[in-house]
Amino acid sequence: MKHILKIMGLLVAISAIWIGLLETSVIPRSFTWLLPVYLIVSLGCYGLLMVGVGLMLFPTCPQEAVLLQKDIREAREFLKDKGVDVGSD
Amino acid sequence: MKEQLKQEEKNKYSIIIPTYNERLNIALIIYLVFKHLRDVDFEVIVVDDGSPDGTQDIVRQLQHVYGEDRILLRARPKKLGLGTAYFHGLKYASGNFVIIMDADLSHHPKYIPSFIRKQMETGASIVTGTRYVRGGGVHGWNLMRKLTSRGANVLAQTLLWPGVSDLTGSFRLYRKSVLEDVISSCVSKGYVFQMEMIVRASRKGYHIEEVPISFVDRVFGSSKLGGSEIIEYLKGLLYLMLTT
Numbered sequence: 364m365k366h367i368l369k370i371m372g373l374l375v376a377i378s379a380i381w382i383g384l385l386e387t388s389v390i391p392r393s394f395t396w397l398l399p400v401y402l403i404v405s406l407g408c409y410g411l412l413m414v415g416v417g418l419m420l421f422p423t424c425p426q427e428a429v430l431l432q433k434d435i436r437e438a439r440e441f442l443k444d445k446g447v448d449v450g451s452d
Numbered sequence: 453m454k455e456q457l458k459q460e461e462k463n464k465y466s467i468i469i470p471t472y473n474e475r476l477n478i479a480l481i482i483y484l485v486f487k488h489l490r491d492v493d494f495e496v497i498v499v500d501d502g503s504p505d506g507t508q509d510i511v512r513q514l515q516h517v518y519g520e521d522r523i524l525l526r527a528r529p530k531k532l533g534l535g536t537a538y539f540h541g542l543k544y545a546s547g548n549f550v551i552i553m554d555a556d557l558s559h560h561p562k563y564i565p566s567f568i569r570k571q572m573e574t575g576a577s578i579v580t581g582t583r584y585v586r587g588g589g590v591h592g593w594n595l596m597r598k599l600t601s602r603g604a605n606v607l608a609q610t611l612l613w614p615g616v617s618d619l620t621g622s623f624r625l626y627r628k629s630v631l632e633d634v635i636s637s638c639v640s641k642g643y644v645f646q647m648e649m650i651v652r653a654s655r656k657g658y659h660i661e662e663v664p665i666s667f668v669d670r671v672f673g674s675s676k677l678g679g680s681e682i683i684e685y686l687k688g689l690l691y692l693m694l695t696t
Contacts, residue, residue, distance in 0.1 A: 366692070370611070410606055414602045418595075421598050422583070422585070422586065422590070423593075424590065424667075427589070427591055427668050431560065431668050434480075438479070438483040439480070441483060446517075447513045447517060448510065448513060449476060449479050449480075450476060
């Protein structure tokens with residue numbers, strides 16, 4: 364099944380529940396009317412939170428850059444010895 | 453059991469590296485590949501898109517050092533794109549597994565053994581490198597780049613439910629038959645191509661595993677992430693939502 368259909372299905376299911384709530388009035392109607400707004404706001408909050416947390420916990424590896432420089436020096440020496448033209452810069 | 457063991461012994465890995473003006477980097481990568489893969493049967497396939505800087509000359513010199521059967525140069529006349537480069541290299545691959553990686557040294561060959569180990573432990577069809585978990589990471593990214601990367605990732609996770617943490621990474625190990633199957637249904641370009649590959653593979657139900665890798669950004673080059681890339685990415689996301 365195409366992925367967009369899955370998402371549409373989810374949206375339809377949510378709308379059905381919402382309409383059901385509107386029709387049966389188990390909770391006050393004025394409140395039910397606002398539910399979609401709450402849903403969108405909370406989705407936005409979720410996104411921002413995930414980006415924020417991800418940004419704070421973004422794994423970095425400065426030590427890898429140092430190790431790489433070491434590997435590069437080693438590789439250049441070896442290749443130069445073997446007559447590969449790795450330049451001098 | 454014996455047969456299985458025999459089969460594992462016969463595993464051969466074809467490492468496909470597309471290049472364009474990577475004269476120095478390709479030499480360094482090949483040295484590091486040979487240094488870190490000692491007890492493994494492998495070949496390196498360099499797909500060079502007609503680099504004017506003499507990348508192919510360097511590869512020929514490396515062939516003299518390491519052997520023409522270990523390093524294959526399969527050049528193309530001009531720049532034809534990443535997806536077709538893998539397809540081109542794949543035609544010459546003699547291994548039953550294929551490893552793809554970037555030529556700019558942002559991917560370190562020392563991680564290849566962990567890809568192979570992970571594959572053997574789990575029997576996965578695809579092992580993909582991820583920068584976003586403990587043990588992995590990036591270096592050389594400013595705040596803007598991290599923010600874009602995070603935003604893109606959250607968006608993709610929310611809209612596509614792909615089941616992998618790093619969609620646009622391009623350091624991966626594929627079972628050769630799986631790569632052949634998936635690549636033929638992919639049409640995107642650039643890093644959307646990497647995302648399309650992994651999403652299609654995931655939808656087809658292939659077993660995908662992840663290993664942490666570090667990503668040291670462009671020691672000998674430059675990279676940009678501008679508005680047009682972001683538009684391309686969003687278009688790619690939409691395309692994948694509609695077609696997978």
